[in-house]
Amino acid sequence: MKNHLTCHFLSVSENEALARMIAASFVAPYDPTLGELSDIKTVVSEAVTNAIIHGYNEEGFHEVTMRLSMDNRMLTIEIEDHGRGISEVNQAMQPLYTSRPDMERSGMGFTIMEHFMDQVEVNSTQNQGTIVKMVKQLSAVKANCM
Template identity: 45%
Template sequence: MNISNHMKLSFPSISTNEGFSRAAICAFILPLNPTVAEVADIKTAVSEAVTNAIVHAYPKEPGTVYIDAKITDDRRVIIKIRDTGIGIEDVQQAMEPLFTTSTDERAGLGFAVMQSFSDRVRVRSAVGKGTTVTLEKIIHSAYDEE
């Protein structure tokens, strides 16, 4: 599997950057001619992961959120959303639908949405070191570009 394109972003964990990260990912995958539904899926999954980092990773003061996105030559999009924040004690529990530690009207559906809107979701986390969420999705071609 060869990487045909690659980009990296980093930004402070402030909520205005949720929209920025969606727009950036959207622009990055556009050369693959994704369908409207595929764009919506990736934007939604990225928005959930970035929002999680912004809401949970840095409770005291804003830290940095890193995005590393790759496109492979078999049209797979691999997006890593990483923080160096407090980490998640129990990843399995955090991924359960409706589980939330937030009191701010969060639905607790973040990971459920990521799982339903991507082909694959991996979460690695260490307490005190941070969390990396990896989202993968194949963009099917509307036209055969051979």
């Protein structure tokens, strides 16, 4: 079964929880494991938080776009902002790297995304924005035993 959803929301921290709930609701009909559901909510949280904090410098009048698609239990998540962009993507993806040390950020967002997803791709252009694309193959549906 193929399905997709696109939503836009303001770049305010309150909408990070909204994005997590939307993603969880989107995948629920595909009967993910609790671990898969937790992983998905975590990576959406990390990517949306990055867009808000790093992409838009916490200026809440910008827009974040989240695209979700499912094709044969293959979930694709894209989080897009039109903010500052990332000058050195490879550096930004290194564990413990943060562009906001003033906020005591851990610098583990991309590392977490890479750990929980099968594939993570970051496309970014300075002063034009960033798209984080994450892919996860959901486990096979198990038949109910009665």
